[in-house]
Amino acid sequence: MRRVDISKHELVPKHEVLSEEEAKKLLEELNISKGQLPKILKNDPMVQKIKAKVGDIIKITRKSKTAGESIYYRVVVNE
């Protein structure tokens, strides 16, 4: 049985953890608190793969059928 890299799957967009400064800048720009962002569970396979921690903001670069590419953010939460 081989190991599978799920990030290669075409359904899975690129996930990256934002650094502290980037996260702060983003929240300021959007004028919201972390809790207002969409969420992603800490046991999500992609969160585990990029080793994000609870409270991290994940930047998701989606392939969009209309815009070509679009950026989405999610906070890692416990449950």
Added chain:
Amino acid sequence: MYLSEEEIVERIAELKEKLPPSLYNDLERELRRVKITEEDLKKVVSEVLRRYEFAKVEPGEAVGIVAAQSMGEPSTQMTMRTFHYAGVAELNVTLGLPRIIEIVDARKKPSTPMMTIYLEEEYAHDREKAEQVAREIETLYVRDVMEKSEIDLVNSRVNLYLDEYELRRKKLGVEDVVAKLKSIKGVEIEENGNIISLTMSNPTIKDLRKLANRVADLHLRGIKDITRVVLRKEEKEYVIYTEGSNLKDVLKIEGVDVTRTKTNDIMEIQRVLGIEAARNAIINEIQDTLNEQGLIVDVRHLMLVADMMTVDGTVKAIGRHGVSGEKASVLARAAFEITVDHLLQAAVTGEYDELEGIVENVIVGRPVKLGTGMVELVMRRELEESKEAV
């Protein structure tokens, strides 16, 4: 004086920030092909920007309602000719309205789980190799390759009559079955052509019956849950379709293309590939189901639905048990379904309604926070007062 290609690209570079990538690329590609003066280019650019701004959804637009209508109307077209199955090859797949309902309700298991397995380059064009992968995937029990089993009371043993034709078809030998049977403890195995006899020491009839059942249910090979596979030659390559779904284990099989293989079980995608993949799967599944019926709905509506279903990290249903049932406002929930229960519960727990949403305000008879109603004006008193003083 016409601009050169480089000059054009240089001049529209600033638009990269203002336009979505697909639009920018289209514009760049088109402009590279034309002869244009500086002045005309400016006109084109400003017109593109103007139209783009014009096409954007305005703040306060009720996008959710529009999405609901845009999906709801074609669904009524579907009800008339649905509830019948059509499918890929010989497989039954739920399609049409029942499928849409299944997706939007976020069911734990689809009624007809199905996988589309693509193969890696090396396997995709070679029938032999593709068949080999297919055999590795299809789950096979002893009962699938035997004609019958009988309990021989005279010699107190279980006789297993293997089906030679099935064995040949599945590329298995009697010895493969025997090897698997060895995992059963306390049983002597005797092989005689395609008859296998199993003996136990001092068995009761009950023991023998138990043994016969256990043998029939013995797993020979393949992946759990995948009950049937069909190998089909598509335009360029061999593709395996399966009845039953087990994405996690199928991806581990040598020769399976990890990047394209998919399942119609959205919950499984969430478990194996994550919430973002589940979002994409929802969009694709709804779109494919609609398109299959010859209906076209703008993806943006489907994207909104998929985003709503996945905001909190798990796939949740639209409707009573999901999005609508979790609204903050009591009145909004009561207006949707099971009115009395919600109102009663709210009265008991002393719930408080902020009247922020649409439904609540309609009920109460206040202007609704949509469109121009979204805007609130706040006077800065100090500022006004200081003006008066002047």
